[in-house]
Amino acid sequence: MGKALKINGGINFSLLDDRDVFMLITTVREGIKYATFQNIANKIPFSLGEWSEFLHLSERTFQRYKKEQRKFDPLHSEKILEITLVYNKGVEVFGEKEDFDAWLEAKNVALGGIRPKELLDSTFGIGLLRDELTRIEHGVLA
Template sequence: MATLNLLEPAAAYAVDDKEVLSLIEAVRQGVKFNAFFNFASKGPFSINEWSTFLHLSERTMQRYKREKKTFDPLQSEKILEIALLYKKGTDVFGNGEKFNNWLTTDNVALGNVKPKDLFDSSFGINLLKDELGRIEYGVLA
């Protein structure tokens, strides 16, 4: 119910972190693989990269796809965190293409790490949110 709406292509960018209760419910219900795949296919990351972000093997991801499984709450939460981050990034950069370029380029402020390499950890995602906030307000030091 709430999960599918959060990850639909048009709605993926409308996810608002002020709707915490609906996010919690979506995590508890789990993200269906089809909704995830619909969202993920619009971005710059391969299934192999997503399997790294979600700490699942690529083979497990293929099984989820084949069996139309629902992700566990831990993976569902990570998917939604990345969706929220993606929304913020596209807002800050003005479009998805510029944000995708930022995600895949070594970043001096992050210790010469590609921002996408931090997606496998909630701490990394929070660091990226903070960095996007600094960019948004022109604090680039």
């Protein structure tokens, strides 16, 4: 799955899934360090502008976090982890990172004709993507 990445010294990015809920809760409560977010962002093909939309933070705020090496608050940390979880699940389901990346970009009839990555700005949208990935995984395509 690629090079391992430890999130805040405890979570391996490449193996991150929702099985260890208490570790995820602890990470959210502590907040994700900007450097850790940068490592995640380097592995997931979203621009800073897209992350800005997903997290409802301005690009200027991101620049300030980077300069000050700040931690994200629990709300934003949770969203970063949710996006990471759904991304890792998608790569697992599709088998190849490139195939999942293409799926995220393509308009999807099952999702109302929108591009799947447009749903990453809300918890409800992320849940919808998780459900759709489960259907694809089990061969239910409609």
